[in-house]
Amino acid sequence: MSKTILITGATDGIGFLTAQKLAAAGHEVLLHGRSEAKLSKAAKQIDEASPTYSADLSVMDDVEALSSAIPSKHDRLDVLINNAGILKAPITKTEAERDIRFDVNAIAPYILTQRLLPIIPKDGRIVNLSSAAQAPVDVAAMTSFRPMGDMDAYSQSKLAITIWSAEMAKELPDGPVVVAVNPGSLLASKMVKEGFGIAGNDLSIGAEILVRAALSSDFANASGKYFDNDSGSFSPPHVAASNSAHVSAVMQALSEISDRQKSASNTED
Numbered sequence: 001m002s003k004t005i006l007i008t009g010a011t012d013g014i015g016f017l018t019a020q021k022l023a024a025a026g027h028e029v030l031l032h033g034r035s036e037a038k039l040s041k042a043a044k045q046i047d048e049a050s051p052t053y054s055a056d057l058s059v060m061d062d063v064e065a066l067s068s069a070i071p072s073k074h075d076r077l078d079v080l081i082n083n084a085g086i087l088k089a090p091i092t093k094t095e096a097e098r099d100i101r102f103d104v105n106a107i108a109p110y111i112l113t114q115r116l117l118p119i120i121p122k123d124g125r126i127v128n129l130s131s132a133a134q135a136p137v138d139v140a141a142m143t144s145f146r147p148m149g150d151m152d153a154y155s156q157s158k159l160a161i162t163i164w165s166a167e168m169a170k171e172l173p174d175g176p177v178v179v180a181v182n183p184g185s186l187l188a189s190k191m192v193k194e195g196f197g198i199a200g201n202d203l204s205i206g207a208e209i210l211v212r213a214a215l216s217s218d219f220a221n222a223s224g225k226y227f228d229n230d231s232g233s234f235s236p237p238h239v240a241a242s243n244s245a246h247v248s249a250v251m252q253a254l255s256e257i258s259d260r261q262k263s264a265s266n267t268e269d
Contacts, residue, residue, distance in 0.1 A: 002026050002027050002028060003027045003028070003078035003079055003214075003215070004027070004028045004030065004074055004076055004077055004078050004079075005022055005027050005028065005029050005030065005077075005078060005079040005080075005081065005214060006029075006030040006032065006053075006070060006077055006079070006080050006081065006116075007019050007022075007029060007030070007031065007032065007081045007083055008032040008057065008081065008082055008083050008084035008109070008112070009032065009033065009083045009084030009085065010029070010031040010032055010033060010042060010046075010083070011031070011033035011034075011035065011038040011039055011041070011042045012038070012042075013203065014083060014129075014183055014203055014206040014207055014210065015081075015083040015084065016042055016045075016046070017203050017204060017206075017207035018081065018083065018206075018207040018210045018211060019031060019042070019046050019050075020045070020046050020207075021207055021208070021211050022211060022214070023046045023047040023050060025211075028050070028051075029046065029047065029050050030050065030051045030052075030053060030070065030074070030077075031043060031046065031050050031051070031052045031053070032052075032053045032054075032055060032066065032084070033052070033053075033054060034054065034055070034056050034057075035054070036052075036054050039052040039053075039054055040052070051073065051074075053066055053069055053070065057084050057103070057104045057108035057109075057112075058086075058094045058095075058100045058103050058104050058108070059094070059095055060095070060096055060103070060107075060108070060111065060261050061265070063108045063111050063112055063261075064111070064115070064261065064262075064265045066112060067111070067112050067115030067116055068115075070116060070119070071116070071118070071119050074119065075119060076119055076120075076121060077116055077119045077120050077124065078120070078121065078124045078125070079124060079125045079126075079127065079214045079215075080112075080113060080116060080120060080124075080125075080126045080127070081127045081129075081210060081213075081214060082109035082112070082113065082126070082127065082128045082129060082161070083129050083210070084104060084108075084109075084129075085104060085105045085129055086100060086101060086104045086105065086154075087101070087150055087151075087154045088150050089101075092145075092147075092148075092153070093145045094145075097144060097145045098142065098143065098144065098145050099141065099142070099145055099146075099148055099153050099157075101148075101150075101153035101154050101156075101157045102141075102142045102153065102156070102157045102160065104157075105129075105154065105157035105158060105160075105161060106142075106157045106158075106160035106161040106164070106254075107142075107160075107254065107257055107258075109128060109161060110161070110164050110254050110258060111257075111258050111261060113126055113168070114258055117172075117176075120176050121175075121176065122174050122175035122176060123175055123176065124175065124176035124177070125176055125177045125178075125179070125213070125214055125215075125219065126165075126168070126176055126177065126178045126179070127179055127181060127210060127213045127214055128161050128162070128164075128165045128178070128179065128180045128181065129161070129180075129181060129183065130158050130161060130162045130165075130180040130181055130182045130226060130237070131154070131155070131158040131182050132182050132228065132230055133151065133154060133155040133158055134155055134158050134159040134162060134237055134238035134240075134241075135152065135155035135156050135159055135238065135240075136156070136159065136238070136240040136246060137156045137159055137160050137163070137240070137246070137249075137250050138156060139249045139250060139253050141153075141156070142156070142157075142160065142250070142253055143253050143256075143257065159237065159238050159240060159241060160250055160254070161180060162180040162226055162237045162238075162241060163237075163241050163246075163247050163250050163251070164250070164251060164254055165178050165179060165180040165224070165226070166178075166180070166224045166225075166226070166237075166241065166247075167247065167251050169223040169224030170224060172223070175223070176223075177219060177220065177221075177222060177223040178223050178224065179213055179219055179222050179223065179224075179225055179226070179227060180225075180226045180227070180237070181209060181210065181213050181226075181227045181229065182226070182227065182228045182229055182230060183205070183206030183207075183209050183210060183229050184205045184206045184209070184229045184230060205229065206229070209227070209229045213227065222234065226241075
């Protein structure tokens with residue numbers, strides 16, 4: 001049965017390859033990217049019928065616009081793959097005066113998912129891109145910009161999305177499934193080339209696990225879990241994810257940011 005699937009960051013890397021595989025299997029894939037030109041090129045290579053949505057996930061007004069555009073054209077979203085991510089950027093402070101790694105890798109996906117939940121069915125899935133690189137979240141740094149090393153910010157943002165995946169799953173006991181997935185370390189993505197200066201491993205390793213997470217029965221009862229593709233199994237994330245005080249602080253911060261953004265967006269409307 002054909003499903004409607006949104007993939008953020010679908011113009012290159014793992015997102016692009018995942019979109020190719022899902023479209024080839026007959027699913028309707030909604031492509032997201034920052035660049036209209038890249039989106040047009042990606043659609044031609046994947047499926048010219050694929051709807052495209054342009055949004056900069058470091059700009060929260062763009063995130064809100066994206067979260068409104070999708071339901072205006074689709075009354076059902078079977079799978080949301082929050083794939084878009086960033087490690088390095090020439091300017092790391094966003095308009096919201098937060099670190100771009102937190103905004104793109106953890107906060108934007110949280111807000112987008114919250115806004116799209118009404119059109120995601122209970123048997124749907126939310127697949128969040130985590131990483132083997134995880135570190136305890138400096139909540140003050142997540143909510144208000146302070147200079148950070150690239151890998152520090154990235155690792156903390158990836159634990160943040162892993163934490164909220166598990167917590168959102170608890171809030172949705174009847175579904176949809178919410179899982180965090182490390183697609184594989186040091187894959188041949190632009191991010192790995194920029195960050196580590198190496199070619200990296202076959203991207204299909206990451207794309208194949210995202211397809212499985214989106215569709216396979218292996219993940220049907222995995223809500224709240226973290227899948228580590230390096231080990232090929234569901235595994236515990238960083239130990240900080242089991243610290244209730246730490247989890248509570250991260251979730252409170254995310255909720256407050258989301259609420260403020262929603263209020264600001266409603267005021268503008």
